[in-house]
Structures are given as C-alpha cells and as structure tokens.
Amino acid sequence: MSIEIIKISHCRNIQSAQLTLKSGLNIITGANASGKTSLLEAFNLLGTGRSFRTSRLNHVIQSEQEALTIFAQLRTTAGLSQKLGFQYKQGKRLLRLDGNPIRSGAELAHLLPIQLINQQSFDLIDQGPSQRRKFLDWGVFHVEQSFYPVWQRYMRSMKQRNAALRQSVQQIEHWELEMATSAALLHDYRNQYVKSLQPLFSASVREMLGCDDITMQYRAGWEADIPLNELLAKNRDKDRELGYSRYGPQRADLVFKRDGVAARERLSRGQQKLLVSALVLGQAQLLMNATGKPGTVLIDDISAELDAGHCSKLMKVLLATGSQLVVTAITPEQLPDIKDQIPAMFHVKHGEVKEVV
Ligand SMILES: Nc1ncnc2c1ncn2[C@@H]1O[C@H](COP(=O)(O)OP(=O)(O)O)[C@@H](O)[C@H]1O
Ligand SMILES: [Mg+2]
Incomplete structure (x- = not known):
C-alpha cells in the first residue's frame, strides 16, 4: 500500500x-x-x-x-x-x-x-526497554498474524494473576499456566523474528557504519528454557510483596552492544542514527518479504x-x-x-x- x-x-x-x-x-x-x-x-x-x-x-x-x-x-x-x-x-x-x-x-x-526515523528514534538506544519492545512487537505484529491475539491473551492472564496476587485467591495457578502457554508462543514469535531481522540489520550496519562488531541480542524477559509457570510459582511470595509479576515477556528487551559495551556508550550520535535506521529498514524489508506490500x-x-x-x-x-x-x-x-x-x-x-x- x-x-x-x-x-x-x-x-x-x-x-x-x-x-x-x-x-x-x-x-x-x-x-x-x-x-x-x-x-x-x-x-x-x-x-x-x-x-x-x-x-x-x-x-x-x-x-x-x-x-x-x-x-x-x-x-x-x-x-x-x-x-x-x-x-x-x-x-x-x-x-x-x-x-x-x-x-x-x-x-x-x-x-x-508507517515507520518513522526522527530525533525521538534515539530513544530506542538511550531509553529503557519499553521502546525496544514496542519496536520489536511492531515488526512481529506485521509478519505474524497470531501474534496480536496471543499477546492480548497473555496481558489478560497477567492482569488476572496480578489481581490474584493481591487477593490470595486459589485460581492463581490457573492464571500462571495461562500466562506460560501464551508466553512460550510470544517468545517463539519474537525469537524467530529477531533471527530473520539479524542478517538484514548486520548487512545495513556494515554498509552504513562499515563495521562488523555491533551485536543485537534478544532477551525473553525470563529464562525461557524454564516454563514460565514454574518460575512464577517459585516467585509468588516476592511478587505478592511487589504486587505485580516480575518475570515474563512484558520484560523482554533487545540489547545492542559494540565490542561487548552498550551501544549508547560506544557510538556517536551519527552512528546511533545509522544503527536505528538499520533496524527500521530491516523491518521494512521483512514486512515486504512477508506480505509483499511495501510500507x-x-x-x-x-x-x-x-x-x-x-x-x-x-x-x-x-x-x-x-x-x-x-x-x-x-x-x-x-x-x-x-x-x-x-x-x-x-x-x-x-x-x-x-x-x-
Ligand atoms: N497547534 C499548532 N497551531 C499552529 N501552529 C503550530 C501548532 N503546533 C506547532 N505549530 C507551529 O508550527 C511551526 C512549524 O513547526 P514544524 O513543523 O515543527 O517545523 P519544521 O519545518 O522545523 O519541522 C512552528 O512555528 C510551530 O510553532
Ligand atoms: Mg522539524
């Protein structure tokens, strides 16, 4: 379109x-x-x-x-x-x-x-993980049709568990299981997406920044080889004190490093702009590959x-x-x-x- x-x-x-x-x-x-x-x-x-x-x-x-x-x-x-x-x-x-x-x-x-590259795009590198999650999910949303309903389902069950934490109701295990089922799917979608984005991102970084040592790493938000419900059950008392669920896909992140050091410490503003552009343009290409439609x-x-x-x-x-x-x-x-x-x-x-x- x-x-x-x-x-x-x-x-x-x-x-x-x-x-x-x-x-x-x-x-x-x-x-x-x-x-x-x-x-x-x-x-x-x-x-x-x-x-x-x-x-x-x-x-x-x-x-x-x-x-x-x-x-x-x-x-x-x-x-x-x-x-x-x-x-x-x-x-x-x-x-x-x-x-x-x-x-x-x-x-x-x-x-x-619609994708945008402007002065606020630096937030993707400078600010906390929520901007990066938004960026990641924008991409997954456009190439994986089931992503959005699963994400909604996860958010609903997390809200229910958070409410159950505060009221000590019996149903908490049920919501933890619900969260774990959708969390595993969300993790698969995101992980797969980052794997497809990786080569496009690296090629653009190489072309624009002329270097090979900038890495992008996806973090699931919990140790994803452990079923989330086990981790949630283990952390119930701590989460109860906090009043919310500490682990899960709501904590996912993308981490950018150069030479093992955070990209925001190691890159000039110009280089950061090119890094963000490489990400946005990688997404544009994946969108085109997956849907045949240009954004x-x-x-x-x-x-x-x-x-x-x-x-x-x-x-x-x-x-x-x-x-x-x-x-x-x-x-x-x-x-x-x-x-x-x-x-x-x-x-x-x-x-x-x-x-x-
Ligand atoms: N709601 C508004 N009504 C009228 N003018 C506005 C409004 N919001 C911003 N402006 C003005 O619009 C002008 C153009 O802003 P902008 O589009 O950001 O310029 P630029 O060409 O530098 O990107 C500015 O002078 C700004 O103050
Ligand atoms: Mg302007």
Missing part, C-alpha cells in the same frame, strides 16, 4: 495542503519552523491514529481551529484505490476507510504500515547528525527497501546525490506547500 494523494487541513501550522506522491522517493524541503515536521505528523496520524510528539491530539489541531482532517487516496499493490480519512474534533477521533469506520488501531496498522517510511531531517558521505549511504539503503519514502531536509543541497531517482519534490514555507518542478 502506498499513499497517492494526501490532503491535510489544520494540522499544526498547516492550514491546508495537498500532496501528490510517488510510490518511491518524496522529498520535502523548508526552513526551520516552516512545517516539515507538521507534514510528517499528518502522515503519521493517518497511519497510526496517534501523534508522535504528544499524547494530546488537541495540541496538533491548528490554533483557533476546531477540527483537524486528513484524507488520503491509497493505492494497493494490486492497483486498487482506497480512501482513508482521519478526523479529530472535540476530543473525538474518527477514522474511515472507504466510508466505513475503522475501529481498531490494529486494523489501521495493517492497512497502512511507508518517514524520515524527518535526514541529514541531522550525519555528514554527506553517511547521509548518502543511508539514502542508498533506504531506496533499496522498496518502501515509499517521505524525507525532509532544510535545503535540497543537504540531500545526497540520488542520480537515477526522480523524486516528487515539495517546498514548504510558513505552512504552505508547493510542488517543485
């Missing part, structure tokens, strides 16, 4: 804009505060229903306006056209596909897989933290994924030479978008 046309009204400083996009490379340039990130925000809202900057969608509506509306014409790989609409008004979010309401985030995510990758401020040589390597890897790309930069001179590509080019100034021809 790619986005053919997007119409945006009242998204941050964008009063009204319409962009006709290519299924390959699309470039948006503009000075600081012109509206580049605001445009990407609109793409992201359309694909996820959420803002990447704020949990309060009210801040995304243009000041003094009542509603934010985004409309897109999508093109499926089979060449069919679909219409997707997003509106946020008076605290309510409304999403429609060809006029019918879309009720779940999962349905929307399957429809329009859309948004890259805000591509040249930030990167010299010309590395920026050009990143662009090369981006183009090789076959995804639809929407890339922003301050000036066209910041962009690497893209020789045989004829991208769609837009310039934004004070929130007004013009196609550059």
Whole structure:
C-alpha cells in the first residue's frame, strides 16, 4: 500500500495542503519552523491514529481551529484505490476507510504500515526497554498474524494473576499456566523474528557504519528454557510483596552492544542514527518479504547528525527497501546525490506547500 494523494487541513501550522506522491522517493524541503515536521505528523496520524510528539491530539489541531482532517487516496499493490480519512474534533477521533469506520488501531496498522526515523528514534538506544519492545512487537505484529491475539491473551492472564496476587485467591495457578502457554508462543514469535531481522540489520550496519562488531541480542524477559509457570510459582511470595509479576515477556528487551559495551556508550550520535535506521529498514524489508506490500517510511531531517558521505549511504539503503519514502531536509543541497531517482519534490514555507518542478 502506498499513499497517492494526501490532503491535510489544520494540522499544526498547516492550514491546508495537498500532496501528490510517488510510490518511491518524496522529498520535502523548508526552513526551520516552516512545517516539515507538521507534514510528517499528518502522515503519521493517518497511519497510526496517534501523534508522535504528544499524547494530546488537541495540541496538533491548528490554533483557533476546531477540527483537524486528513484524507488520503491509497493505492494497493494490486492497483486498487482506497480512501482513508482521519478526523479529530472535540476530543473525538474518527477514522474511515472507504466510508466505513475503522475501529481498531490494529486494523489501521495493517492497512497502512508507517515507520518513522526522527530525533525521538534515539530513544530506542538511550531509553529503557519499553521502546525496544514496542519496536520489536511492531515488526512481529506485521509478519505474524497470531501474534496480536496471543499477546492480548497473555496481558489478560497477567492482569488476572496480578489481581490474584493481591487477593490470595486459589485460581492463581490457573492464571500462571495461562500466562506460560501464551508466553512460550510470544517468545517463539519474537525469537524467530529477531533471527530473520539479524542478517538484514548486520548487512545495513556494515554498509552504513562499515563495521562488523555491533551485536543485537534478544532477551525473553525470563529464562525461557524454564516454563514460565514454574518460575512464577517459585516467585509468588516476592511478587505478592511487589504486587505485580516480575518475570515474563512484558520484560523482554533487545540489547545492542559494540565490542561487548552498550551501544549508547560506544557510538556517536551519527552512528546511533545509522544503527536505528538499520533496524527500521530491516523491518521494512521483512514486512515486504512477508506480505509483499511495501510500507511507508518517514524520515524527518535526514541529514541531522550525519555528514554527506553517511547521509548518502543511508539514502542508498533506504531506496533499496522498496518502501515509499517521505524525507525532509532544510535545503535540497543537504540531500545526497540520488542520480537515477526522480523524486516528487515539495517546498514548504510558513505552512504552505508547493510542488517543485
Ligand atoms: N497547534 C499548532 N497551531 C499552529 N501552529 C503550530 C501548532 N503546533 C506547532 N505549530 C507551529 O508550527 C511551526 C512549524 O513547526 P514544524 O513543523 O515543527 O517545523 P519544521 O519545518 O522545523 O519541522 C512552528 O512555528 C510551530 O510553532
Ligand atoms: Mg522539524
């Protein structure tokens, strides 16, 4: 699925804009505060229903306006056209596909897989494991249909066990067994996914960073060769004191190291950006391999933290994924030479978008 046309009204400083996009490379340039990130925000809202900057969608509506509306014409790989609409008004979010309401985030995510590389992407390396779990699960969700229902089942049984811990009820063993059954499946899905991601990640890291000593290791959240229910039973008293379940897939993580030392200690910001990009692009490729459908990758401020040589390597890897790309930069001179590509080019100034021809 790619986005053919997007119409945006009242998204941050964008009063009204319409962009006709290519299924390959699309470039948006503009000075600081012109509206580049605001445009990407609109793409992201359309694909996820959420803002990447704020949990309060009210801040995304243009000041003094009542509603934010985004409309897109999508093109499926089979060449069919679909219409997707997003509106946020008076605290309510409304999403429609060809006029019918879309009720779940999962349905929307399957429809329009959107990935993002921006300044917040560094959180993947700098911050705690929850960002990395989200990243991992985004990938698994898109290639393994059973992942989401199993994950829901796990979360439900963990909630029940946590409640049982506090009330000392008999049923706790039942919930521990339930947790163990779904935990084993979740672990298999995640483990398998990381195994498929590994070679793509390493190849991109080699190409962009020129090194072979960065490792990615998946941690299950417990010693996965022990059935989770045994571990939970052993730790019941401790968990009771804490009031929650300490072990399980809710604790999973991906650990990145260079030379055995945490990547955040050993890599420059530019190198971290390339590492995160290698991950995101590896996911884009797996998505394409598994579903035959390209996703859309948004890259805000591509040249930030990167010299010309590395920026050009990143662009090369981006183009090789076959995804639809929407890339922003301050000036066209910041962009690497893209020789045989004829991208769609837009310039934004004070929130007004013009196609550059
Ligand atoms: N809700 C809003 N209403 C109107 N303007 C906004 C809103 N939120 C942010 N802005 C403004 O939009 C402008 C463009 O921001 P942004 O898209 O982040 O610029 P950039 O081109 O540097 O990425 C900024 O001046 C910002 O203050
Ligand atoms: Mg910006």
